[in-house]
Amino acid sequence: MVYNRSEVVERALAANGSANTPRMCQAWTRAIIGVDAVGDADGDGDADAVDGWVSEPESARHYFDRNPPEGVPVAFSGGTNGFGHRAISIGNGRLVSTDAGGTGIIAIVTIAWIEANWHMKYLGWSSTMSGKIIPTAKQKQSRFDAISWNIRRTTPVANVRGALTHMITKRSPDEIYLYEAAHLYGELDGLGYRVYQLKGRTRGNVLALVRNDVSIMRSRVVRMKEFWVGPLLNRPQKPRIYRLLKIKKRGIVWKTMGVHLPFGQKPRRESVLRIRKVLTSRIKWPTIIFGDFNFNESNVTENIAKPAGAKVAGALIDLAIYMNCELVREDNLGDYGISDHPARYYRFVK
Numbered sequence: 001m002v003y004n005r006s007e008v009v010e011r012a013l014a015a016n017g018s019a020n021t022p023r024m025c026q027a028w029t030r031a032i033i034g035v036d037a038v039g040d041a042d043g044d045g046d047a048d049a050v051d052g053w054v055s056e057p058e059s060a061r062h063y064f065d066r067n068p069p070e071g072v073p074v075a076f077s078g079g080t081n082g083f084g085h086r087a088i089s090i091g092n093g094r095l096v097s098t099d100a101g102g103t104g105i106i107a108i109v110t111i112a113w114i115e116a117n118w119h120m121k122y123l124g125w126s127s128t129m130s131g132k133i134i135p136t137a138k139q140k141q142s143r144f145d146a147i148s149w150n151i152r153r154t155t156p157v158a159n160v161r162g163a164l165t166h167m168i169t170k171r172s173p174d175e176i177y178l179y180e181a182a183h184l185y186g187e188l189d190g191l192g193y194r195v196y197q198l199k200g201r202t203r204g205n206v207l208a209l210v211r212n213d214v215s216i217m218r219s220r221v222v223r224m225k226e227f228w229v230g231p232l233l234n235r236p237q238k239p240r241i242y243r244l245l246k247i248k249k250r251g252i253v254w255k256t257m258g259v260h261l262p263f264g265q266k267p268r269r270e271s272v273l274r275i276r277k278v279l280t281s282r283i284k285w286p287t288i289i290f291g292d293f294n295f296n297e298s299n300v301t302e303n304i305a306k307p308a309g310a311k312v313a314g315a316l317i318d319l320a321i322y323m324n325c326e327l328v329r330e331d332n333l334g335d336y337g338i339s340d341h342p343a344r345y346y347r348f349v350k
Contacts, residue, residue: 001034002033002034002035002129002132002133002134002135003032003033003034003134004071004134004135004136004137005069005070005071005072005134005135005136005137006070006071006136006137006141007071007137008032008033008070008071008072008088008134009070009071009088009090009091011032012032012088012090012096013090013096013172015032015096015106016096016106016107016108016169016170016171016172017101017105017106017107017169017170018105018106019104019105019106020098020099020104020105020106021098021104022098022099022103022104023080023083023099024098025049025085025086025087025097025098025099026048026049026051026052026086028098028106029049029052029073029086029087029088029098029129030052030129030130032088032096033073033088033129033134035129035130035132036130037130038051038052038055038130038131048083048084049075049076049083049084049085049086050075050077050082050083050084052073052075052084052086052129052130053075053077053084053086053123053126055130055131056126056128056129056131057128057131060126060127060128060131060133061124061125061126062124062125062126062127063123063124064122064123064124065124065125066093066111066122067092067093068089068091068093068124068125069089069091069125070089070090070091071088071089071090071134072088072089072125072126072127072129072134073086073087073088073089073125073126073129074086074087074088074089074095074111074122074123074124074125075122075123075124075125075126076114076115076118076120076121076122076123077120077121077123078118078119078120078121079118079119079120084120084123085097085114085118085120087100087114089125090108091213092213093110093111093112093213094108094109094110094172094213095108095109095110095111095114096108097109097114100113100114101169107169108169108172141250141349141350142249142250142251142252142254142286142349142350143249143347143348143349144174144175144247144249144254144256144286144288144325144347144348144349144350145171145172145173145174145175145345145346145347145348146173146174146175146176146177146256146288146290146320146345146346146348147167147171147173147175147176147177147333147343147344147345147346148176148177148258148290148291148314148318148320148343148344148346149176149177149178149179149318149333149339149341149342149343149344150178150179150180150260150292150318150339150341151163151178151179151180151181151184151338151339151341152180152338152339152340152341153180153181153182153183155338155339156338157183157184157187159336159338160178160184160187160188160338161187161188161191162336163336163338163343164176164188164191164209165191166336167333167343167345168191168192168193171345172211173211173345174210174211174214174247174249175208175209175210175211175214175245175247175256176193176208176209177206177207177208177209177243177256177258177290177291178206178207178208178209178258179205179206179207179258179260179291179292180205180260180292181197181205181206181207182197182205182207184197184207185197185199188207188209191209192211192212193209193210193211193212194209194210194211194212194216195207195208195209196208196209196210196219196243196245197243198221198241205240205241205260206240206241206242206243206258206259206260206291207243207258208243208245208258210245210247214247214249215247215248215249216245216246216247216248217246217247217248217253218244218245218246219243219244219245219246220244221241221242221243221244222241222242222243222244222257222274222278223239223241224239224240224241224242224262224267224270224271224274225239225270226239226262226264226266226267226270227239227267237262239262239267240259240260240261240262240267240271242257242258242259242260242271242274243257243258244256244257244278245257252285252286252350253285253286254285254286254287254288254325254348254350255278255285255286255287255288256287256288256289256290257275257278257288257289257290257291258289258290258291259271259275259289259290259291259292259293260291260292260294261291261292261293261294261295262294263294268294268295272303272304275289275304275321276304276307276308279304279308279310279321279323280308280309284324285324286322286323286324286325286348286350287310287322287323287324287325288320288321288322288325288346288348289304289320289321289322290319290320290346291318291319291320292317292318292341293317293318293319294317295317296316296317297312297314297315297316297317297319300312300319300321304321305321308321308323309323310322310323311323311327313327313330313346314330314344314346315332315344318341318342318344320344320346322348324350325348325349325350326348326349326350327346327347327348328347328348328349329345329346329347330344330345330346330347331344331345332344332345333345
């Protein structure tokens, strides 16, 4: 069975972080796509990744094109004993590759990474594998992956970076929202994500990271007006500020916001009304509100989701409210031993 390109991407991403048989990139790539071996196509006495590339019809080979589409195999020459390399493109120059996380570990890397680290020559991509056409999906689907996590304001920066690095390697989400994250200002560069955060401990509580290759249409803040009294400081605190983003994927605009609701009746009511407004404006867009809502799921459902015609995912107070899209996956990633909240992973499609 030859899988279509969307299925190939799903299968490749599902394998990210898992083990592979070392130096069996051609066989692994074939298995992900669902085709048989071609054998020793170039007659050099072994069946390797170079044979795989040579076996593809000339018309199917796109030489040196550094922007392969999702769900197709890419090829490199060189490497150990000149065997070359094959991997799966997941778009924007990124690949799911065997041995890229260390010998025997599958990881997400880029074309440039393989060139720089393995000193191989990029040959291009093909619309076939073992000469068989890899069909496109019947209907394009825009997928949005996100992680939402209250990391706790006392968590050391090094611990947060370590946990995020692990999550990104395993999941490669489009977007990450963090709460109680004011102390991380300027500390999360170099993870492959653009960081959106206001400076100042009393203003920058909600932090957003957006993967570098994701197209952002707009980023702005939603400012509350009401002061509030929290359970720890027991004194008035400045109004909360939330991060609102509009991201475009496959022609679909995804509107998301990260919130950390305050305590107190008036400030909380103000936040609830603002969230409802975000949900119900531009009603055809898929819209997701991620956050630590500081009240339980039934309250969020009754006070925010139902009046807006939205649904709720997540658990306890760490939730996602969504509408005009479908939730297809949700995982509890654990607290990494550094927070009293587990990180939550969501996948939505439109």
